[in-house]
Amino acid sequence: MGWGKIRRGLRRARLNWTNDDRTVAVGVCAAQLPAAWLLSLFNGSAEDDYGVGTGGPALGLACVLLFAPLVLPVLGLVQTVAQIAPAALPAHLSARRFRGPGWAWHLLYVVLFGASWALLPVILWGWSFTATALVLAGLGVLPVLGVAYARRRARATGRRWGALGVWWRGGLGCFGLCGLALIGGPLVTATGLIKEYEPPKLSAAQLAGVWRGDNGAALKLLPGGRAHLTDLPAEPEFGADSAEDFEVCDGMGTWWLDLEGRDDRWAGEGPETRDGVVVRLDDGCAEQTYWTIGGTEREPELFVLFGDPDAGDLRILKRE
Structure with missing residues (x-):
């Protein structure tokens, strides 16, 4: 042609x-x-x-x-x-x-x-x-x-x-x-062709390990309930004079697994009262923070939403 x-x-x-x-x-x-x-x-x-x-x-x-x-x-x-x-x-x-x-x-x-x-x-x-x-x-x-x-x-x-x-x-x-x-x-x-999301069910042993987020944030959950925080956002103390919805903390603390908000030490404010991890520092930096379990069984995540649910600051931690 x-x-x-x-x-x-x-x-x-x-x-x-x-x-x-x-x-x-x-x-x-x-x-x-x-x-x-x-x-x-x-x-x-x-x-x-x-x-x-x-x-x-x-x-x-x-x-x-x-x-x-x-x-x-x-x-x-x-x-x-x-x-x-x-x-x-x-x-x-x-x-x-x-x-x-x-x-x-x-x-x-x-x-x-x-x-x-x-x-x-x-x-x-x-x-x-x-x-x-x-x-x-x-x-x-x-x-x-x-x-x-x-x-x-x-x-x-x-x-x-x-x-x-x-x-x-x-x-x-x-x-x-x-x-x-x-x-x-x-x-x-x-009919089940599109299945509704179901968060993974993780035990305390499965949660133990290092979880990392943005800007160098890291949460190390040790067996036995001890935790190490590095540049980790946390719920600010009640009445704290801060323009931010969270505080950035470092140091050692404690953690425990809360199943659907049933733990008496926590009111259970995770989305739809899902399983979560409660983290508190020993030195009193900020309040205890409820990290909700999300992601999938193969790729679990921990997340928390600071501030207004409609326009808040979402922070996600992924297993290292």
Whole structure:
């Protein structure tokens, strides 16, 4: 194939993906995001939230309803420009070269583009590549099918949807998808496909060892109930004149395992009265601190939230 044929093929491919197609893709991308957000909330029940509050579901829903008309079109445009539209070019060329329905090739390249973009959060924030790629691939399915349906309808009727027609249909589709998410989310949770998070159950012997956090914080739990603290945040003394929600302490102290807040020496303020470790220094630096047990059996954690549960300072210790 000569360069002239390649250029003509690229030109035809670009013309094949029209502004009407982009409008439909943006509308479908935006319409599916609220339902995807709802599903993420149900999926979050399988993870430890560390007792951090978000203002409650009512506040979250109110924020979505308030800002969705402004944010969703922008997010839909971003996904279309980054994933849906670029995949249309190689899809058209592959359909002409190897035959087959164009929408099927479009789906294939949308998945590949999604996998490519999944590398970015993996590198920047250490996300799971498989999970991120699957999410991006899933978010690309409906826009591709929506464009294919709009094209087929235009060929059958001789009329294309305008921007207004796309967006009011997208609004109806958004409500429908949210309804399915509200039904499907509790269903998969009830059937056990998504299991609610359960913190690990650790004995005192399993807790013994060195636990490290940020900024050099370290907690060494010795067998027999002794503890050594290094730059460890702790609950400030009652009435302490400090602008911080915690104090940083060093030295020796004691620790004990508190099962679901049943120990009489502690009121049990861990999230949902979960098992925790109570630590107190010998020299009186700060009050005793309740470190809640979290993480998993293979990778346990100790954490405490200082200050306001909705906007507090979360500190996490991981086993060395």
